[in-house]
Amino acid sequence: MLGDGRPYHRMTLDLLRGLGTQAPTPWIVEHGYLRPGLILVETWGMGGMSQIPAAFRASGAPAAGQGAPGAAFPGSFARYAALDVGYHLANLCAGRLLYPHYRPYAEDGPIREYAGWIGKGLALPRRRAAAARAAARIAAHRGPVFLFPLQLAGDYQIRNYGTGEPLSVILRRVMDSFAAHAPSDALLVVRQHPLDNGLAHWGRQVEQAGLGDRVVFQDGGSSAPVMARAAGVVTVNSTMGLEAILKGLPCHVLGRAIYALPGLVSEGALEAFWSAPRAPDSDRVKAFEAFLRRDYHVPGSFDGPGALVGAENLADRLALPPPPRFPA
Known part of the structure; x- marks a missing residue:
């Protein structure tokens, strides 16, 4: 799943936790905590429900070592915006017809969201002057x-x-x-x-x-x-x-x-x-960064030139045995 916060994700995770030791491991991917050019891969939750703090404490703060290096994959706001518009346009045109019981998770719908961005675009000269x-x-x-x-x-x-x-x-x-x-x-x-x-x-x-x-x-x-x-x-x-x-x-x-x-x-x-x-x-900072890179990140991105790299590295990581489960 992409992130763990949406209602469908949270319901799924709650169901899996209820299965105890018989539950299959849920894998969560997101933009990396460490950036750029890294994808986060963890299990059972992220942020406030992440396994990372407990796993780091259990590791005894290992010495800094080699981890996944980041890469500056070229980004493009235009590409990001085009993908976003395409996704929401498809939902607006056919979503209610094909999936009438789906409930959106975002606080702002796409029309309100895009109205805000149009306003920001029109105010760009004033915003640049204020930023300066x-x-x-x-x-x-x-x-x-x-x-x-x-x-x-x-x-x-x-x-x-x-x-x-x-x-x-x-x-x-x-x-x-x-x-x-x-x-x-x-x-x-x-x-x-x-x-x-x-x-x-x-x-x-x-x-x-x-x-x-x-x-x-x-x-x-x-x-x-x-x-x-x-x-x-x-x-x-x-x-x-x-x-x-x-x-x-x-x-x-x-x-x-x-x-x-x-x-x-x-x-x-x-x-x-x-x-x-x-x-x-x-010393603790160096150990924590190495821990994150080694155990919870793979090189790649979700779109653009880094997407294939990310897909290959994610596949390799998901093929490994899941890490030990810790209480969140």
């Missing part, structure tokens, strides 16, 4: 910089493994905590997810929080300059949290994530993180 101003403000700031990367509000990592709150509520809680507890010279960067359809108007929500020049909303542009000078990253469970850890940056996790482990993330309350972020243990 945000980048300039971040570069000019002389105090500590903290990053809060927004995820997609309808992503199952938020819906199933977040804090139990809507993303808008989480955003406001993070900003309120920053305003009350961060050093006076600190800057909070709220970064919009690149695949966000723009319908939530996150920038407006950030402006209305009342933090003034203590917060910057970033929609577009590279995240590298922010990460390069960040004092810490706060996340629900984004892969950007794992990216921060691999760069040696302190990371505070609000939800359930595979990397929310001692020695990797900054433990304790969010209120204390702003003034005393704790960097991860470098």
